[in-house]
Amino acid sequence: GQNIDQPTEMTATEGAIVQINCTYQTSGFNGLFWYQQHAGEAPTFLSYNVLDGLEEKGRFSSFLSRSKGYSYLLLKELQMKDSASYLCAVRDRRPMTTDSWGKFQFGAGTQVVVTP
């Protein structure tokens, strides 16, 4: 089975940096995803990590340590529009396979509130 933990809520000031941590336990591993979801809207893809290390994409960066079952999403130069829920998701690996088809499990989401 799988278990994904992330903080429920984080508050930060416009222009600051926020780091959202995600820990997971999974049977096999086929990648970790971060999504952003504004209230009343569908999730949008932010990043994908399958190897250890840091992936940078503009103001957003995502880090993965597979041995520790740990990832974080770093949001820099926060803007008011970054106020949203951030979802950590893990794709596991089907037993006895090496393919990329695995089940997704999502964390409950971290609500980031950006204040002026």
Next chain:
Amino acid sequence: KAGVTQTPRYLIKTRGQQVTLSCSPISGHRSVSWYQQTPGQGLQFLFEYFSETQRNKGNFPGRFSGRQFSNSRSEMNVSTLELGDSALYLCASSFGQGARNTEAFFGQGTRLTVV
């Protein structure tokens, strides 16, 4: 290029009825996955289809089923509806093969209310 299209956007059904939801993926995408989102349980994976075959399935009862057509469009069906099935049902599409099986694009969802 058109995004993921889900129909209908809103639906109200009575307990015991059945419902069919539709998802048209982005052109060229062959993988479609379905999710249920509720305030209490968050986003939960239902199933994923690629090339008309179910590739994996989440932990939902057999009342939840789906299929994918040759044009990659997908439908999910929920039979014998229960009040607890009230949720936002989201579908996501991706290329679905190898290294390209990563980024998924979500539709706006179907808001199902069971009364």
